[in-house]
Amino acid sequence: MKKIFLIITLTVFPVIAFAQNNDVQMGSGLNRIGLTQGGFFDCSDPSAVNIKVSVWGFVRFPGKYIIPVYSNVNDLISYAGGPTDEARLEEMRIVRTDSATSKQKIFNLSYNDFLMDPDIKVDSSLQSLKAGDVLLVSGSPRFYLRDYIGTILSIVSVLISVIILVRQK
Numbered sequence: 001m002k003k004i005f006l007i008i009t010l011t012v013f014p015v016i017a018f019a020q021n022n023d024v025q026m027g028s029g030l031n032r033i034g035l036t037q038g039g040f041f042d043c044s045d046p047s048a049v050n051i052k053v054s055v056w057g058f059v060r061f062p063g064k065y066i067i068p069v070y071s072n073v074n075d076l077i078s079y080a081g082g083p084t085d086e087a088r089l090e091e092m093r094i095v096r097t098d099s100a101t102s103k104q105k106i107f108n109l110s111y112n113d114f115l116m117d118p119d120i121k122v123d124s125s126l127q128s129l130k131a132g133d134v135l136l137v138s139g140s141p142r143f144y145l146r147d148y149i150g151t152i153l154s155i156v157s158v159l160i161s162v163i164i165l166v167r168q169k
Helices: 002-017 073-079 111-116 145-168
Strands: 024-026 040-042 049-057 063-068 087-097 104-109 134-139
Touching (some): 087 111
Parallel strands (some): 049 134
Antiparallel strands (some): 024 049, 049 063, 087 134
């Protein structure tokens, strides 16, 4: 029993103590309630290795996430509350920093291809997320009828105000 404890201590402790990457953690954080404030979300698995990734763009809850290492892009979008109405799922990008060269690589990802064609072959490196990845969900704001009506009414009200101002002089 002492030998097993000694072996575990000598192998696990140096890995944890001298880990260079702050984007990887074992288990969940000690203060899980405090980590759900603002744009920082803790979706970690207490019994697994967890990584820190970010989701930015047209999702319901953009921000930094602590997720299990076995999560994929679909899971990350689900953790972020799903895409908004304005999201263009055919133009997503993953920004990954290479730890050896400190250069960033951008991978284009089309979510619609996954949905429409189940036989599509996708690079295996894009199936799983790595520590420090940033998922960018692009989109463009849409104007609805109420937005057009609001814009037209504001222009009309300014014109009426100018006419009333000119007539009073």
